[in-house]
Amino acid sequence: MFTFARANPVAFLALLSLAASSSSLTTALAVMPESSSSPPASASASRATLPSSSSSSSRYLRDVPEGPPDPILGINESYKSCADPRKVNVCVGAYRDARGRPWVLPAVRDAERRLLDDPATNKEYAPIAGDPTFVDLALKFAYGADADVSVIAGMQALSGTGACRVGGHFLSRFVPRPAGRAKVPIYVPDPTWGNHVAIFEECGMDVRRYRYYDAGTNRLNYAGIVEDLTNAPDGSVILLHACAHNPTGCDPTFEQWDAISELIASKGHVAFFDSAYQGFASGDAEADAFALRHFVSRGHNVVLAQSFAKNFGLYGERTGTISVVCSNPEERSAVLSQLKLIARPMYSSPPVHGSNIVRTVLTDKGLTGEYYNNCREMAARIRAMRERLVDVLLEVGSSHDWSHVTEQIGMFAYTGMSSEMCDVLTSEYSIFLTRDGRISLAGLNDDNIEYVARAIHAVTDGKSITS
Amino acid sequence: MTILRPATQALLRRTANRGVLTAAASTVRSRARSVVVSTTSTLTPSRRGFADAAAATTVGNTSPWAHFKMAPPDPIIGLNEAYNSDDFPDKVNVGVGAYRCDQGMPFVLPVVMEAEKAIIAEEMDHEYSGIAGCPDFVNLALKFVYGDDCAALQEGRIAGVQTLSGTGGLRVFGETLATFGHKHIYVPDPTWGNHIPIFKNAGLEVRKYRYYDNDSCSLDFSNLIDDMRAMPEGSCILLHACAHNPTGMDPTVDQWKEISNVAMEKNLLPFFDSAYQGFASGDARKDAAAVRMFVEDGHNIAVVQSFSKNFGLYGQRIGALSVVAADPEEAKRVLSQLKVHIRPSYSNPPRHGARIVTKILSDPEKTNDFVHQCMGMAKRIDGMRYELRQALEDLGSGRSWDHVTSQIGMFAYSGLTKDQVVALREKHHIYCTLDGRISMAGVTSNNVEYIARAIHDVTGGK
Numbered sequence A: 001m002f003t004f005a006r007a008n009p010v011a012f013l014a015l016l017s018l019a020a021s022s023s024s025l026t027t028a029l030a031v032m033p034e035s036s037s038s039p040p041a042s043a044s045a046s047r048a049t050l051p052s053s054s055s056s057s058s059r060y061l062r063d064v065p066e067g068p069p070d071p072i073l074g075i076n077e078s079y080k081s082c083a084d085p086r087k088v089n090v091c092v093g094a095y096r097d098a099r100g101r102p103w104v105l106p107a108v109r110d111a112e113r114r115l116l117d118d119p120a121t122n123k124e125y126a127p128i129a130g131d132p133t134f135v136d137l138a139l140k141f142a143y144g145a146d147a148d149v150s151v152i153a154g155m156q157a158l159s160g161t162g163a164c165r166v167g168g169h170f171l172s173r174f175v176p177r178p179a180g181r182a183k184v185p186i187y188v189p190d191p192t193w194g195n196h197v198a199i200f201e202e203c204g205m206d207v208r209r210y211r212y213y214d215a216g217t218n219r220l221n222y223a224g225i226v227e228d229l230t231n232a233p234d235g236s237v238i239l240l241h242a243c244a245h246n247p248t249g250c251d252p253t254f255e256q257w258d259a260i261s262e263l264i265a266s267k268g269h270v271a272f273f274d275s276a277y278q279g280f281a282s283g284d285a286e287a288d289a290f291a292l293r294h295f296v297s298r299g300h301n302v303v304l305a306q307s308f309a310k311n312f313g314l315y316g317e318r319t320g321t322i323s324v325v326c327s328n329p330e331e332r333s334a335v336l337s338q339l340k341l342i343a344r345p346m347y348s349s350p351p352v353h354g355s356n357i358v359r360t361v362l363t364d365k366g367l368t369g370e371y372y373n374n375c376r377e378m379a380a381r382i383r384a385m386r387e388r389l390v391d392v393l394l395e396v397g398s399s400h401d402w403s404h405v406t407e408q409i410g411m412f413a414y415t416g417m418s419s420e421m422c423d424v425l426t427s428e429y430s431i432f433l434t435r436d437g438r439i440s441l442a443g444l445n446d447d448n449i450e451y452v453a454r455a456i457h458a459v460t461d462g463k464s465i466t467s
Numbered sequence B: 001m002t003i004l005r006p007a008t009q010a011l012l013r014r015t016a017n018r019g020v021l022t023a024a025a026s027t028v029r030s031r032a033r034s035v036v037v038s039t040t041s042t043l044t045p046s047r048r049g050f051a052d053a054a055a056a057t058t059v060g061n062t063s064p065w066a067h068f069k070m071a072p073p074d075p076i077i078g079l080n081e082a083y084n085s086d087d088f089p090d091k092v093n094v095g096v097g098a099y100r101c102d103q104g105m106p107f108v109l110p111v112v113m114e115a116e117k118a119i120i121a122e123e124m125d126h127e128y129s130g131i132a133g134c135p136d137f138v139n140l141a142l143k144f145v146y147g148d149d150c151a152a153l154q155e156g157r158i159a160g161v162q163t164l165s166g167t168g169g170l171r172v173f174g175e176t177l178a179t180f181g182h183k184h185i186y187v188p189d190p191t192w193g194n195h196i197p198i199f200k201n202a203g204l205e206v207r208k209y210r211y212y213d214n215d216s217c218s219l220d221f222s223n224l225i226d227d228m229r230a231m232p233e234g235s236c237i238l239l240h241a242c243a244h245n246p247t248g249m250d251p252t253v254d255q256w257k258e259i260s261n262v263a264m265e266k267n268l269l270p271f272f273d274s275a276y277q278g279f280a281s282g283d284a285r286k287d288a289a290a291v292r293m294f295v296e297d298g299h300n301i302a303v304v305q306s307f308s309k310n311f312g313l314y315g316q317r318i319g320a321l322s323v324v325a326a327d328p329e330e331a332k333r334v335l336s337q338l339k340v341h342i343r344p345s346y347s348n349p350p351r352h353g354a355r356i357v358t359k360i361l362s363d364p365e366k367t368n369d370f371v372h373q374c375m376g377m378a379k380r381i382d383g384m385r386y387e388l389r390q391a392l393e394d395l396g397s398g399r400s401w402d403h404v405t406s407q408i409g410m411f412a413y414s415g416l417t418k419d420q421v422v423a424l425r426e427k428h429h430i431y432c433t434l435d436g437r438i439s440m441a442g443v444t445s446n447n448v449e450y451i452a453r454a455i456h457d458v459t460g461g462k
Helices: A002-007 A008-029 A056-062 A073-080 A106-117 A134-144 A160-173 A194-202 A222-231 A253-268 A290-297 A329-347 A353-363 A363-397 A404-409 A419-429 A448-462 B005-016 B023-034 B077-084 B108-119 B135-146 B164-181 B196-204 B222-231 B252-267 B289-296 B328-342 B352-361 B362-396 B402-408 B416-429 B446-460
Strands: A154-159 A186-192 A206-211 A236-242 A272-273 A303-307 A320-325 A412-414 A437-441 B156-166 B186-190 B205-210 B236-240 B269-274 B301-308 B317-326 B411-413 B437-438
Touching: A002 A353, A008 B317, A073 A194, A106 A353, A106 A363, A106 B108, A134 A154, A134 A290, A134 A303, A134 A320, A134 A353, A134 B222, A154 A160, A160 A272, A160 A303, A160 A320, A160 A329, A186 A194, A186 A222, A194 A206, A206 A222, A222 A253, A236 B437, A253 A290, A253 B402, A272 A290, A303 B186, A320 A329, A329 B164, A329 B196, A353 B352, A363 A404, A363 A448, A404 A412, A412 B437, B023 B164, B108 B352, B108 B362, B135 B289, B135 B317, B135 B352, B156 B164, B164 B196, B164 B269, B164 B301, B164 B317, B164 B328, B186 B446, B196 B205, B205 B222, B222 B252, B222 B437, B252 B289, B269 B289, B317 B328, B352 B362, B362 B402, B402 B411, B416 B446
Parallel strands: A186 A206, A186 A236, A236 A272, A272 A303, B186 B205, B186 B236, B236 B269, B269 B301
Antiparallel strands: A154 A320, A303 A320, A412 A437, B156 B317, B301 B317, B411 B437
């Protein structure tokens, strides 16, 4: 179990949370009254205020156990309550500027001001599928300016999480189950973003993993990917990170993507892309969209979860899309109608502030140009921190091969540190990271990078960062 | 030598034209150039572009969605779409419950506009709020419904989270109930249409209790009580806090008391849906009376609040869900379980609207402005109720239209039949839901006569 935990810390954490919540379910079920078998304890003619805990309607509340803290957001909470002046937050994947502060993209600020000045702006409900202009622009941002949106069923969603949730329900309802299977299988990379597992389980899918990262070499486990996708039953759903894989930062090469595309097609699998870092990975939004667009050009009916949390810095406004590439406009209509049926009983219609901002930016050439510059700026600072981190590690005498960190792409450095090392980093150095050894590079700056590098050196010196 | 597909080459060319490539991207490009692409393929060579996607082969030659049927349009929102595509110049939208001013235009409360200007001027960031949302917002939202002087609130035993307006709160609590062993929930008959799919999708069986007597156009109170007495102990019962949607019929204070007593006898879990606080009577305190009574009486209620109508924040999706627990420790545990359902649904709620509400409710002067502006909306609607009823009576209608003025809130539950509603739509281009629910917010001094004449026409004046 510890080997598993060490090699798959994020998966282990996710399983831990699930185990905790399912044991709570068992306890709760054991005491929940289903029929009135005995007289209620509080039955009386008295109308005085009764002690609330005597009411059996609240008995279910008494037995509600503490839910597990979220692996990522829980660590964020710990950072906030830490009093150590040296503390460093490299946990949540949110961009920070060189002074460690949140950064609102100038293009976004400009868009917000324009929205205020626009007399036509009101707060009306968006349609269930969201602002159609925004959806159109978002789809073209992902699929390409010349994309044929008349065959893409696209709906505004609550950032990446909301898109994955709607996409998962959609696939769970409509993808045929492989023979003998009760649930639609979805294969997620091992490791993946922790919340993926919980989301797809809530959708009633059978969440499986395909090997992705070789902790022995700190590189992509390409052979593992190929073998596992080959062994998956035909017609499985395969979750792919469009670029800047979270947490490893390891992406397939062009030719590897091409081969994966062929393999997925040959097995009749459904390609489900999660795109949370377009523009952020290389700094170039077009280049970052390669894998998705390649799959579409090869004829895959991809499903795409798109987030504007990172690339537009709109984190808390919950802005994204879910889309499905169809074969013709009629199919698109039918699919869209089904997506709406999932959204309406979940949240009715999406929040408009973030989509108003994205729409304002992408409909204005000047703002769009400004946006691409802002995005490049963020990616460049992160890359500088990536390179500097490795430089300082070597300067302070680390003898490890840190080339994997240099080669990784995106917001995170997947260091290879064990969960024990991470715990020491947190408890002794007040450096808050996820226990899988993932560091959010945006949390580094000139003021803390040497401190962090020295701390990493201290906990890894003489120990292995591979397994 | 590299063999890259044309689409890839085109992509690389476009990438190059975009300007200075970052180091990572050029590394990727040079890697691509140096390796030969495998030519074994089970697909036909691709042709570029989306037009080809339809023709390109996948295994089996059909897309996974080929067998799909069109899902039915939403009964309420689908109406909006039908209205929007109607060319008739005098068309009327009295479908969706969204407030319109007397010119028939959407209305942003002035205090909301000011709050928003202040927020933008302060250059706030867009960081993630916690899973439970903005704590300031949640505290103010709870005070708004439970009252500043609520003992349970002061004792810290109410667990609260920000939610995606009413829908989101209902769904989160429904899922939480299902996780903790509830198999069913009782909703009034009739109720807001979306309640049913929300709870079904949450994993609950939806059962109904009698609520409205169509013949007398009034509350079916004795049957309501009988149905409550027949509910299995511990069942969750959904109650509309005020301005019942769609009927506009609310219990009187005495009737609420009796409902509270029976709920206590049967140990029911009262779950309030509060979408119109401040909007129903114009008085936010009065509109929360039922909720506050139940807390006083000792029930462990749950409440979903929406700020869509009263603050006019519809598209911002702002609401709150709260649960009254036995003590602060229990409240903490309940809160953690609500969060367990939020994280895999949307992670954390949208900030902007919550900031607006916080700006307003944390400032006594702005709160005062809000109270007045909200009351203004409620008063206009009330005025339209009287005008509509008057107009119908002036036309010599043979039936009583008393219910139009005695009903509360945004809607008039007209009593029109399905056929009459269809005739209203097809003949008169007036759009309301098939149950005869008319959104009074869509009635203006310009269209009230037209509407009255149309109703008079489709009912044959009887």
